[in-house]
Amino acid sequence: MSPIKRLVLDLLKPNEIENVTFARTLADLDGVDGTNVSLLESDKEVQNLKITIEGESVDETAVSDAVENLGGTIHSVDEVVCGERLVEESSTHQD
Amino acid sequence: MASNQSTLRELLANEDVRSISRRYFISNGFDGTLTSIGIIVGSFLGGNQAAMDIVRIVAGGTVGLAASGVWSVWEIERAEKLAELKRVEAKMLSGLEGTELHERKGKARKINAAMSGLGPTIGMLLPIVPYFFVDVALSLLWATVLGVMIGVGLLFVFGAYMGNISEQNWVIAGLRTGLVGLVVGGINIVLPG
Numbered sequence A: 001m002s003p004i005k006r007l008v009l010d011l012l013k014p015n016e017i018e019n020v021t022f023a024r025t026l027a028d029l030d031g032v033d034g035t036n037v038s039l040l041e042s043d044k045e046v047q048n049l050k051i052t053i054e055g056e057s058v059d060e061t062a063v064s065d066a067v068e069n070l071g072g073t074i075h076s077v078d079e080v081v082c083g084e085r086l087v088e089e090s091s092t093h094q095d
Numbered sequence B: 001m002a003s004n005q006s007t008l009r010e011l012l013a014n015e016d017v018r019s020i021s022r023r024y025f026i027s028n029g030f031d032g033t034l035t036s037i038g039i040i041v042g043s044f045l046g047g048n049q050a051a052m053d054i055v056r057i058v059a060g061g062t063v064g065l066a067a068s069g070v071w072s073v074w075e076i077e078r079a080e081k082l083a084e085l086k087r088v089e090a091k092m093l094s095g096l097e098g099t100e101l102h103e104r105k106g107k108a109r110k111i112n113a114a115m116s117g118l119g120p121t122i123g124m125l126l127p128i129v130p131y132f133f134v135d136v137a138l139s140l141l142w143a144t145v146l147g148v149m150i151g152v153g154l155l156f157v158f159g160a161y162m163g164n165i166s167e168q169n170w171v172i173a174g175l176r177t178g179l180v181g182l183v184v185g186g187i188n189i190v191l192p193g
Helices: A021-026 A058-067 B002-013 B016-044 B050-091 B102-134 B140-164 B172-188
Strands: A004-014 A034-042 A047-052 A071-081
Touching: A004 A058, A004 B002, A004 B050, A021 A034, A021 A047, A021 B102, A047 A071, A047 B016, A058 A071, A058 B102, B002 B016, B002 B102, B016 B050, B016 B102, B016 B140, B050 B102, B102 B140
Parallel strands: none
Antiparallel strands: A004 A047, A004 A071, A034 A047
């Protein structure tokens, strides 16, 4: 089965759990080389984040468990890159 | 174990946890110190009290106040933190039981309750330290005077600390709170009987 090289998630999390905690926890998972956490929207109690995870072999179940354990909810998986190399999204006429 | 210590460090660095703990510590510490001053002045004026009898009375009071501090805050914070969790759950549209947030709130509650019990324990016990030196180096009168001074000093420290964190003049803030100790001692002296 092809390894996942990049995973881009849209998620909701409680304000009280810091973005740094999310970034560090996900970056510490096996097969992950690095993470990027971007704040999309902030509310009084919750925040909407876009998280990009890259690595040699990202385990999507471990990512999902870690997010849940931190109190986050994955809204959508916005991008998945699998295989031996990182393939970027290609542009189309509609873009 | 290492993870627990790191979570504890994170919680102690969290301004919300520190702020709530500080309030309980100082508020209950205030209660404890003033109660202790009241007991030692009242016992001395009542006469016929041995130093160790006064120590026993204050120690008994300490158990009561510390238990009240821990228990009440444990219950208050259980309700408050549960309500906070429910508000976040409503926004998240999912349960948060068993998550990091739930765990953090539980640990924060323990820190709040411990600090709430520690305040009156220190406030009650420090003023009775001189009574251990009665008949060795001090008379009962001087042990009482020293006890009141320790209590006033402790109230001064509470006030100075609050003045310091709120960037007020800490000496004036300390004097304002220290004065209460003298007022309590004075009222005890003036009271009939």
